[in-house]
Each structure stands twice: as structure tokens, then as C-alpha cells.
Amino acid sequence: MLMISSYEDFKTREIDDRIWMIFSPLGIVITLIEFFLKYIDISYLMLYVISIIITIIVSIIIYLKFVGGADSKALISISILDPINLNKNIIHPFNSIIVLTNTFVAFLIIPIFLFIYNLYRILNKEKIFKGFEEEKLYRKIIALFIGYKTKGIKKRLAIPIENGFGEKRKFFFTPLLKLDVEPIENEGEWISPCPPLIVFILFGYIISILYGDILEIFFKF
Numbered sequence: 404m405l406m407i408s409s410y411e412d413f414k415t416r417e418i419d420d421r422i423w424m425i426f427s428p429l430g431i432v433i434t435l436i437e438f439f440l441k442y443i444d445i446s447y448l449m450l451y452v453i454s455i456i457i458t459i460i461v462s463i464i465i466y467l468k469f470v471g472g473a474d475s476k477a478l479i480s481i482s483i484l485d486p487i488n489l490n491k492n493i494i495h496p497f498n499s500i501i502v503l504t505n506t507f508v509a510f511l512i513i514p515i516f517l518f519i520y521n522l523y524r525i526l527n528k529e530k531i532f533k534g535f536e537e538e539k540l541y542r543k544i545i546a547l548f549i550g551y552k553t554k555g556i557k558k559r560l561a562i563p564i565e566n567g568f569g570e571k572r573k574f575f576f577t578p579l580l581k582l583d584v585e586p587i588e589n590e591g592e593w594i595s596p597c598p599p600l601i602v603f604i605l606f607g608y609i610i611s612i613l614y615g616d617i618l619e620i621f622f623k624f
Contacts, residue, residue, distance in 0.1 A: 427484070431483055453497070454497045455479070455483060457482075457499075458478055458479050458500065462479055474604060477604050478499045478502065481498060488616075490611070490615035492615030492620075501616045503607065504616060504617065505607030505610045505616065506603045513596070514549060517547065531551075535573070535574070549564065550593050550594055551593070551596075552593050553592050553593075
């Protein structure tokens with residue numbers, strides 16, 4: 404399910420709702436069959452219901468503030484298809500929430516990569532802040548982590564993070580995840596790349612299977 408939706412989102416930036424409509428009911432049927440065949444007990448079924456309720460609430464909250472509808476539907480589908488994580492490296496058993504936290508930790512790869520890339524360009528004496536001489540230092544530092552200055556004319560799906568005309572430019576930062584991604588092919592413009600979040604949800608799910616909850620690492624200290 405996540406692999407199909409990740410492919411669709413990466414290719415077209417849209418995900419067919421039929422993916423969730425097919426897999427979610429299937430997950431409910433499988434769980435009910437397991438329950439009536441006595442493979443699971445009533446306590447597991449209670450956790451199953453609680454997992455779905457918690458995920459719906461969290462998904463609504465993050466949809467209103469941060470992510471798109473498909474990402475929220477993916478989390479709800481996970482809570483139906485694979486609700487409980489029995490891995491030993493967990494803080495709580497609700498798998499969809501574990502996947503969500505793993506997703507955001509995996510997403511941190513992007514700002515780290517962008518900072519290293521921008522630092523490399525600065526060390527190579529590229530004038531990536533040309534036109535931003537009047538911009539404050541802390542805003543330039545933020546830009547290093549969330550975007551980069553384009554090189555060459557090439558169509559990119561991204562979010563512009565600068566405005567201004569001529570030689571004077573300024574950065575503008577807004578909650579990037581809720582903005583519409585648009586094709587950008589201007590040269591020398593600061594943009595923020597916006598890879599499909601569903602891909603990182605897939606990574607977060609794989610991590611939940613292989614390890615558990617990444618946040619559990621921090622609770623060991």
C-alpha cells in the first residue's frame with residue numbers, strides 16, 4: 404500500500420483514494436477474522452480500537468497544521484492494517500504513531516543534507532547570498548537548512564522562499580508542508596525542495612518493523 408502510494412505521489416504528486424478504500428476495509432476484515440478464530444484476545448482488540456481513535460485524532464490535528472490529506476489517510480490506514488507494534492524497542496504499542504515519529508526523524512535528513520550542500524557551495528566561494536546583503540544573519544542560517552539557490556534552468560517541484568526585485572531580495576518563511584508545490588525553473592532563485600512526505604512515511608514504517616520507535620533511543624539516556 405505505502406509503496407504504491409509513494410510511487411504515485413513521487414510521479415504525479417497525487418494519490419488515488421481508491422488505495423485507502425481498498426486496503427483499509429481489508430485490514431478490518433483480517434483483524435475480525437483473526438479475532439473470531441481466537442488468534443487474538445479481547446485486550447488486543449481494545450488496543451486495536453484505541454489505536455484507530457488516537458490515529459484519527461492525531462491525523463486531523465497534523466492535517467490542519469502540517470501535512471496533506473493523503474499523508475493523514477496513510478497513517479489511519481496503518482492503524483487499521485498494522486495497529487500494534489510488538490517490537491521491544493518501543494515507548495508505546497501504537498504503530499501508526501510510531502511510524503509518524505519515525506517519519507519526522509527521517510525527514511530531518513533533508514535539512515542536514517541542505518546545510519552540508521550549502522556550506523560546500525559557500526566554501527567554494529559561490530555567492531549564494533547575493534542580493535541578500537541586508538538580510539539578517541539568523542534568517543540566512545535558517546535558509547541554509549530549508550532551501551538552496553538553484554543553478555541552471557531546470558524545472559523543479561519546490562516552494563520559493565524568497566521575494567524581491569532586482570538586487571534586493573528577502574527570505575520569507577512559512578509552514579512549508581502546507582503550501583502548494585509548484586514547478587519552478589528560474590535560475591538563481593532560493594527554493595525549498597518538497598519531496599513527497601508519503602515516501603518518508605514508508606521509511607518510517609520500515610524502521611518500525613526493523614527496529615521499532617526511533618525516539619526510544621533518546622529515552623535510554
